[in-house]
Amino acid sequence: MTDLLETLIENREMVQPTHANNLETTHGGNVMLWMDEIGAMSAMRFSGETCVTARVDRMNFERPIQVGDVAFISAYVYDAGRTSAKVRLRTYREDLRTGDREKTTESVFTFVAIDEDRKPTPVPELTVSTDRGEQLRQEALAYDSDDR
Numbered sequence: 516m517t518d519l520l521e522t523l524i525e526n527r528e529m530v531q532p533t534h535a536n537n538l539e540t541t542h543g544g545n546v547m548l549w550m551d552e553i554g555a556m557s558a559m560r561f562s563g564e565t566c567v568t569a570r571v572d573r574m575n576f577e578r579p580i581q582v583g584d585v586a587f588i589s590a591y592v593y594d595a596g597r598t599s600a601k602v603r604l605r606t607y608r609e610d611l612r613t614g615d616r617e618k619t620t621e622s623v624f625t626f627v628a629i630d631e632d633r634k635p636t637p638v639p640e641l642t643v644s645t646d647r648g649e650q651l652r653q654e655a656l657a658y659d660s661d662d663r
Contacts, residue, residue, distance in 0.1 A: 558626035593655035
């Protein structure tokens with residue numbers, strides 16, 4: 516069994532001109548790529564297996580990330596099936612000098628664990644052993660159910 520907080524992965528990307536469009540804001544595809552990579556890391560930490568993206572549920576781009584800004588990406592597994600893990604992902608624009616963050620993007624990605632033959636393989640049960648973990652899980656479940 517893997518605890519939810521053990522799956523929490525956070526990373527930062529400095530937004531460079533090569534990541535941007537003609538408006539000098541980050542291409543949505545780059546944000547998705549960063550989220551996909553961090554989400555896969557979270558799913559792999561959870562499952563102990565290689566994980567591949569199976570589904571992306573709604574991708575909400577709420578505000579742009581400018582060239583020179585830092586994109587802070589947070590991911591954690593909040594639900595699991597037999598061979599899959601649901602990962603909540605949020606990206607923020609972060610000011611490294613002050614630590615202030617503003618949410619820019621949010622999504623849920625589903626990853627499937629695969630074995631050496633690239634076939635789906637079982638994942639462990641997800642546990643939640645802290646109040647903080649339960650709070651994160653409930654927030655993710657509420658976000659996930661908003662679409663239904």
